[in-house]
Amino acid sequence: MTVNLTVKVAGIEMKNPLVTASGTYGFGQEYRDLYPPEVLGAVVTKTIRLRPHPGNPPPRVAEAPAGLINAIGIPSKGWDHYVREEVPRLRQLEVPIIQSIVGETLDEYVELTERLTELGFLAGIELNLSCPNLRAGGLSLGLDPDMVYELVRRVRAATDLPLLAKLTPNTADVVGLARSVQAGGADGIAMINTVRAMAIDLRTRRPVLGNISGGLSGPAIKPIALYQIWEVYEAVDIPIIGMGGATDYRDVLEFILAGARAVALGTVNFVDPSAAPRILRDLGRYLEENGIDDINDLVGAAHRT
Amino acid sequence: MTVNLTVKVAGIEMKNPLVTASGTYGFGQEYRDLYPPEVLGAVVTKTIRLRPHPGNPPPRVAEAPAGLINAIGIPSKGWDHYVREEVPRLRQLEVPIIQSIVGETLDEYVELTERLTELGFLAGIELNLSCPNLRAGGLSLGLDPDMVYELVRRVRAATDLPLLAKLTPNTADVVGLARSVQAGGADGIAMINTVRAMAIDLRTRRPVLGNISGGLSGPAIKPIALYQIWEVYEAVDIPIIGMGGATDYRDVLEFILAGARAVALGTVNFVDPSAAPRILRDLGRYLEENGIDDINDLVGAAHRT
Amino acid sequence: MHQVMGQVVRNRELAAGLWHLIVEAPEIAARAEPGQFAMLRVASGLEPLLRRPLSFYRIARHYGWLEFVYKVVGRGTQILTTRAAGDRLDLLGPLGRGWDLLPGTRRIGIVGRGIGIAPLIGLAEAAVRRGIAVEAFLSAREPQALLGLDLLRELGCGLYLHTERGEYSGRCREVTEHLEEAFEEEKPDQLFVCGSRRLGQAVLDFSRRRGVRSQISLEERMACGLGACIGCVTEIRAEDGREYRRVCKEGPVFWVEEVAMLYDR
Amino acid sequence: MHQVMGQVVRNRELAAGLWHLIVEAPEIAARAEPGQFAMLRVASGLEPLLRRPLSFYRIARHYGWLEFVYKVVGRGTQILTTRAAGDRLDLLGPLGRGWDLLPGTRRIGIVGRGIGIAPLIGLAEAAVRRGIAVEAFLSAREPQALLGLDLLRELGCGLYLHTERGEYSGRCREVTEHLEEAFEEEKPDQLFVCGSRRLGQAVLDFSRRRGVRSQISLEERMACGLGACIGCVTEIRAEDGREYRRVCKEGPVFWVEEVAMLYDR
Ligand SMILES: Cc1cc2nc3c(=O)[nH]c(=O)nc-3n(C[C@H](O)[C@H](O)[C@H](O)COP(=O)(O)OP(=O)(O)OC[C@H]3O[C@@H](n4cnc5c(N)ncnc54)[C@H](O)[C@@H]3O)c2cc1C
Ligand SMILES: Cc1cc2nc3c(=O)[nH]c(=O)nc-3n(C[C@H](O)[C@H](O)[C@H](O)COP(=O)(O)OP(=O)(O)OC[C@H]3O[C@@H](n4cnc5c(N)ncnc54)[C@H](O)[C@@H]3O)c2cc1C
Ligand SMILES: Cc1cc2nc3c(=O)[nH]c(=O)nc-3n(C[C@H](O)[C@H](O)[C@H](O)COP(=O)(O)O)c2cc1C
Numbered sequence A, B: 001m002t003v004n005l006t007v008k009v010a011g012i013e014m015k016n017p018l019v020t021a022s023g024t025y026g027f028g029q030e031y032r033d034l035y036p037p038e039v040l041g042a043v044v045t046k047t048i049r050l051r052p053h054p055g056n057p058p059p060r061v062a063e064a065p066a067g068l069i070n071a072i073g074i075p076s077k078g079w080d081h082y083v084r085e086e087v088p089r090l091r092q093l094e095v096p097i098i099q100s101i102v103g104e105t106l107d108e109y110v111e112l113t114e115r116l117t118e119l120g121f122l123a124g125i126e127l128n129l130s131c132p133n134l135r136a137g138g139l140s141l142g143l144d145p146d147m148v149y150e151l152v153r154r155v156r157a158a159t160d161l162p163l164l165a166k167l168t169p170n171t172a173d174v175v176g177l178a179r180s181v182q183a184g185g186a187d188g189i190a191m192i193n194t195v196r197a198m199a200i201d202l203r204t205r206r207p208v209l210g211n212i213s214g215g216l217s218g219p220a221i222k223p224i225a226l227y228q229i230w231e232v233y234e235a236v237d238i239p240i241i242g243m244g245g246a247t248d249y250r251d252v253l254e255f256i257l258a259g260a261r262a263v264a265l266g267t268v269n270f271v272d273p274s275a276a277p278r279i280l281r282d283l284g285r286y287l288e289e290n291g292i293d294d295i296n297d298l299v300g301a302a303h304r305t
Numbered sequence C, D: 001m002h003q004v005m006g007q008v009v010r011n012r013e014l015a016a017g018l019w020h021l022i023v024e025a026p027e028i029a030a031r032a033e034p035g036q037f038a039m040l041r042v043a044s045g046l047e048p049l050l051r052r053p054l055s056f057y058r059i060a061r062h063y064g065w066l067e068f069v070y071k072v073v074g075r076g077t078q079i080l081t082t083r084a085a086g087d088r089l090d091l092l093g094p095l096g097r098g099w100d101l102l103p104g105t106r107r108i109g110i111v112g113r114g115i116g117i118a119p120l121i122g123l124a125e126a127a128v129r130r131g132i133a134v135e136a137f138l139s140a141r142e143p144q145a146l147l148g149l150d151l152l153r154e155l156g157c158g159l160y161l162h163t164e165r166g167e168y169s170g171r172c173r174e175v176t177e178h179l180e181e182a183f184e185e186e187k188p189d190q191l192f193v194c195g196s197r198r199l200g201q202a203v204l205d206f207s208r209r210r211g212v213r214s215q216i217s218l219e220e221r222m223a224c225g226l227g228a229c230i231g232c233v234t235e236i237r238a239e240d241g242r243e244y245r246r247v248c249k250e251g252p253v254f255w256v257e258e259v260a261m262l263y264d265r
């Protein structure tokens, strides 16, 4: 039996549903010694900014029970460096590239989108809406459904590329955000980003991270991710790239059953840098052994009794 | 050296900062074979309701990475059963008892509070504000700072007992909730409750829990709890009972350093039902070995450089 | 109820994926009754987090031993297979309510399938010790999975066996037929069942028809095992409608006619 | 860079809390250089989740062996002590940038404290193999913690030792004095330091004063170890102000004059 693993997410054809989670796979070069990025369904790169930014002071990472807390802070060497250093190597990759971006203002999101679209090689753009620095009133922009709608709408007008909106999970109303980005014209949703968290060092009696707080990722947040994906799947029609703690093919299938059309691997890349090909192999075997000839049949299947 | 472990939380004198997390310690009887409840600083009992309620259909619990997902649903046999069966045994305990309550309406909270106050034996009342069924507009009541303020204010008027408000963590603005309950007259804050989550069973391809979604507790949520406690400590003056995944004395100290004046043990009671006396012993030893003669000196110490 | 660090006396595979574990834990053994269970902590770290419930298979009180038979189904039981003689094992027990042998009972039937046979073996032993005659109706995938067979033979129990493969697969009959056959002339005083809902339903039907007081041992996902979390409930038919009861506290043994799910066909 | 399941050749305690681990991993050993490191997965489950970085202590290329010395400081290193000969160990390496022995270098000093001595030993071996003279300035709490001492003796290195307790505790002198004394007449071509910020500062001062090109190996908390997460940065003095560089990729070895924290007194 040949199993169909190809999926179409936000208009992007992927040869399988495994993609990378932004910020855990650099710009596609770091894991090349272990496996070619071409085995993946798509590569989602580290979020870039228009202007250089140093990121947060170290320590930037801390370990947690079944999890990782990071406060990297989206360092960026800015647009010129991106075009000069990363783009030529990204162009070499024979896999859909989705570039993640963040702006300090709405205009920056639009500007970056226009420039990226002009480069001509991207399969899609992912809007990182979890930037805590971009505020609308008292609220961080990514938390405000109206602002998020406005942002997506404006970016949408600036590009024909598939647009993914990456939502923050640190809200009581992720469904509201999802509806907003769909209304704004997003072609898909990426979720979940990291959950606000912190670690304290008993020895120093101080926060571990230079930034005090950070974002929790890894297996610890998987149940939270599954819940939010489940809810969003029920509320919108655009496809979801699910993530949050997947470490094996079972996790990937759970995300798919909950409603994800593709699944991003994040923290697991640090734990087992060969995770992607391993999971892919196991996934194929599972489908075969269970007589499922199209992975698309499983998308959201847990909603149907 | 004699170490001072006594703390005063919301006017309640506790001989040490270890208390139980509501819903994980029943009504103080279940662990008696292992240690007397009197070793604890206080006992927080399972949330009760005014009227009988069956709770959620099973399965009600699922395991998660370093965590537990529960969808118990606050079953209750109602007021009469409570007074007949639980109260006589609770009266026997020589330890401060804090009764947790939930209402279907604001009036029910007030009614329960009045009745509990009349019973005369309680050290305090904890308002469980995470009941997803009680809605104010589209929002669950516990998420709306204004409603929470109103609720606490009304309950405040109904009792002289110390009032603790137990906040939901499933919000972007836990600080807003904390400020509201302080303004409404709460004497202390209990946090965090469980984080919305779910589990999917790959075998059945269905949600594991009868209720579909539930709440995540245990070590997995510790970094989230520390973060929220840290933030709330900076924003309010009333004391915090911290909880969320503590399993050993180090965790307990981290909560205290983040700003908790007492720490509740929840899920760990299931993992190691003798956790309380073990942690208490380790805590005393740590303080001694580190020359700290009053645990109160550590409360919030991570905020001070 | 005690929480003790027991010492593993033996842990070995009986048949494919079926393990026999003996732990020395005198405090628990001294009070344990057939049908009760213990919560075992399989890992010392946080993964997996929760304890695992296992029924007592046999209780060797004079040795201070508890015996379990467990089926490897997931991570927890997998880790348990790595425990070797001499290792320490954190046990909580005895927990729950065991089987009730009623005063005056002289003849019983035990009805078990697969791993569900485990909690019935200690009962058979206790019954024979009291001079009660025991008929055993056991089924499993394969003959090796018929737990405690030799022991039941030694005890002189009547045996009605069925397996899907191998030795006892020929006479493929329903347990109901077996029950009818064995108790055609004289009904048993009590039946005890564990292993599947279908089996429970068969016993319920038989018991209602023939007026037998029967019990079933149930499983439900557990967090605490000691009644604190109200996580392990099953639906019970009570006077005033259905209500939830805790499998770990009011169970795992219930009277069959109480158990709501046996009525849901 | 390879990810391989190496086989533990030996894992034993050298001194209290200091362990020596040898792993057969020919693919990594073939390309490993002194000053580089590997990320070890200490548990197969999820606890602890992250790999642990350990520097190569020695690289025995012809055996295909990697040697590590690690100090038990927490959960991960504690678990590592339970690995025995024959066990499999998931290794990722070689990672990062190792020490640079510049062309023309004839005499070097290695300056290490405590576990920070570990990554200097492979360097000393490589240097001696190239005919470079090595002076070793080592300090530790106690004599047993002076790693690789016998080896350095065999290699004919000059030794300047200091311990807080025991044999070398008498002449309680700063490493600066040792450096001045040893290199009074002729400055070394390069110094290599690892083990504490204070030590790095001493080497920076000495190097600036005497015009020596010196390197330091840094530690920072790491998630990926291979440059993907940008989690392990340290501040570097670059042309246009300070900037962050990744310890796992641009380091762990840096030129001392670049390292911003050595200027923060
Ligand atoms: C009162 C009682 C007595 C039992 N006696 C025995 C026995 O004697 N022999 C035996 O082999 N098994 C017995 N079981 C079932 C046994 O507890 C499970 O097979 C075991 O917990 C599975 O753990 P795992 O980590 O291997 O599987 P996993 O699937 O990895 O477990 C995941 C989670 O689900 C729970 N779980 C999975 N299956 C069950 C189940 N059937 N019942 C309750 N919880 C479950 C686990 O506790 C765990 O929290 C009993 C269960 C109960 C409730
Ligand atoms: C490039 C590099 C090379 C190293 N080489 C050696 C060596 O050869 N021998 C040796 O004994 N140690 C070495 N270390 C330090 C070693 O990695 C830590 O001591 C070890 O990770 C602690 O793990 P743990 O679980 O025992 O401690 P825990 O305190 O439980 O670790 C908790 C977390 O903090 C991180 N962590 C704790 N201490 C450090 C540290 N000092 N540096 C980086 N991360 C840390 C751990 O990785 C883990 O994520 C090196 C570190 C780096 C960065
Ligand atoms: C070190 C690290 C850096 C990250 N950087 C980004 C980022 O730049 N942009 C972004 O959208 N998400 C970022 N994330 C979030 C991940 O893309 C992902 O949403 C999250 O980690 C949950 O998935 P996981 O549990 O599989 O890691 C980062 C996560 C980690 C751990």
Ligand SMILES: Cc1cc2nc3c(=O)[nH]c(=O)nc-3n(C[C@H](O)[C@H](O)[C@H](O)COP(=O)(O)O)c2cc1C
Binding pocket: B021, B022, B023, B024, B046, B047, B068, B070, B072, B074, B100, B128, B166, B191, B192, B193, B194, B216, B217, B218, B219, B221, B243, B244, B245, B246, B264, B265, B266, B267, B268, C223, C229, C231
């Ligand atoms: C099984 C279970 C039942 C709970 N029931 C209640 C409850 O009735 N009322 C309440 O306020 N919190 C309840 N909680 C939440 C706990 O009190 C606590 O806030 C949460 O579990 C986090 O702490 P922990 O990680 O230490 O368990 C329950 C938690 C669990 C695991």
Ligand code: FES
Binding pocket: C221, C222, C223, C224, C225, C226, C227, C228, C229, C230, C231, C232, C233, C246, C247, C248, C249
């Ligand atoms: S498992 Fe907690 S009440 Fe039964």
Ligand code: FES
Binding pocket: D221, D222, D223, D224, D225, D226, D227, D228, D229, D230, D231, D232, D233, D246, D247, D248, D249
């Ligand atoms: S540890 Fe990830 S970049 Fe260095």
